Amino acid sequence: MEQIIISGILAFVLTFYAIPIIIMVANANGIYDHPDYERKLHSHPIPSIGGLAIFGGFMVAVLVMANINAVVGSFQYIMATFVIIFFVGVKDDVLMITPMKKLMGQLIVAAILMFKANLLITNMHGFLSITTIDPAFSYFLSLITLIVVMNAFNLIDGIDGLAATISIISVSFLSAFFIMNGDLFFALMGFTFVASLIAFLIYNFAPARIFMGDGGSMLSGLVNAILVIRFIETAENSHILPVLASPAMGFGILAIPLLDTLRVFGIRILHGRSPFSPDNNHLHHVLLDKGFSHAAVTLMMGAVSICTTVVTYFLLPIGTTKVILLLIVSFFTSVYFIFHAKPRIAKLTVVKGEKLMEDANLKKVRNFVSFLNDKGKIADKD
Secondary structure (H helix, E strand, O other), X not given: OHHHHHHHHHHHHHHXXXXXXXXXXXXXXXXXXXXXXXXXXXXXXXXXXXXHHXXXXXXXXXXXXXXXXXXXXXXHXXXXXXXXXXXXXXXXXXXXXXXXXXXXXXXXXXXXXXXXXXXXXXXXXXXXXXXXXXXXXXXXXXXXXXXXXHHHHHHOOOOOOHHHHHHHHXXXXXXXXXXXXOOHHHHHHHHHHHXXXXXXXXXXXXXXXXXXXXXXXXXXXXXXXXXXXXXXXXXXXXXXXXXXHHHHHHHHHOHHHHHHHHHHHHHHHHOXXXXXXXXXXXXXXXXXXXOOOHXXXXXXXXXXXXXXXXXXXXXXXXXXXXHHHHHHHHHHHHHHHHHOOOOOOOOEEEEOOEXXXXXXXXXXXXXXXXXXXXXXXXXXXX
């Protein structure tokens, strides 16, 4: 336990003090995420390489404090995947790479984890009445899990503080389970990453002074993917959770980013576009359109993530399949009502730099100003 505490403190300190330096370097070299009024939500350039601080603090603390003997045979491969996914993300932050190249990097990471670190889902624990699965399907399911979770956290990184907040919540729940189960390396890895994210969130919460970028968001997704697969595989030996419900618990912990990403992918495919093409269909975009601020959306989605995890835990006795189906139905029902809810406040829609005032009162003000201008012009002529 002492190792976990020291590792967390070290990660927090390194990340916290690295970020101001990274902001200065980004400002000096013009490494920004620039505004894009058709899609992006910030109004001025913001440094986009905050993932460098998260990665540095996290990796140094884990390498210094982890007991390598406890994970002999897989430690170096797990660390290697962190390095690979981080640099794939940073390259996209700095130079912009195609979605296909990002996917290739993710596939390489997944292959290392499956074939070298032996990180595999081998049992469905009762989902659709399936238990032990065929090795071929095991590799396929593990691959899909790794790719989807990595992209889910990459894509949910759309407003100030959201990706970091959701990841802090999910990794904390998973790491708490590992501590109670005595799986100390994965507990240390998880809580160390949480400490780095907390330090980053101080600078990233609305109004953000820095973004984590793809380097940070894909690293967050990878850490979550590794932990959730480990959780599903080791819960069978746990006295904390029902054996047949671990996939449901893992799904509940990651429900918000997973279901929102699958929903958006589905919309894009139905419209004949690539699932990786950018748009404004994410849940956080919808909530912003309803008049909520960045901070309010982040706090609401974080609260929903916590509630979903807690509710999932208490629903586990009804069985894996029923819990997962209930989570899916509840999510899409909630999204339907959010879509059809009236805007909370009058909003400003920004299109190509021009503000279109949609609220009736604002239109009256605009018309009144126009009337005064016209009167001024008439007076000038007289």
